[in-house]
Amino acid sequence: MSKSNRAVLKELAKRQISEQKRLEKPQFRVEEFCFPQQIAFIRDPAKFKTAVCSRRAGKTLSCAADLIETCLTYPNVNVAYITLSRRSAKKIIWKDLRAIIKQFELAVKEDNVDLSMTFENGGTIYVSGATDESDVEKYRGMNFKKVYISIS
Secondary structure, three states, rough: OOHHHHHHHHHHHHHHHHHHHHHHHOOOOHHHHOOOOHHHHHHHOOOOOOOOOOOOOHHHHHHHHHHHHHHHHHOOEEEEEEEOOHHHHHHHHHHHHHHHHOOOOEOOOOOOOOOOEEEOOOOOOEEEEEOOOHHHHOOOOOOOOEEEOOOO
16 A cells, blocks of 8 residues: 555544544533523523522523523524623623533634634624623624623
8 A cells, every 4th residue: 555545544534533523522502501490591482581580590601501502503693791891791701601611622712802702613602891881882783693681
């Protein structure tokens, strides 16, 4: 067997192993990550929803899970998590997003300066704050599939 034929076979074997590893990765689904009340909130078909519940009820984690699932489901989609300030947005949800992505070995390009995460299919999560009307105007014209707004 020639050297070039061996190289081609080696490359094919490498690609086959890579594809097998991709298929073996745990696939992320909200139903396998959240508890029933969180799932009911996420799956509720209402266009506008409000979660009023106690501290430590899992609001942020369910938002993070839903944003990730939305990006994985719809290619080239934009989603956002917005709270009163950029700093608090980072403190509130960024670590939860990163934890889920790490747990499920999702391929994501993180931009820690812009506070965005872009998935292989082009879906992007934006984490930001809006302290006044001028900050809100920054989002005008952007096409969002889903936005979570936290005011606490």
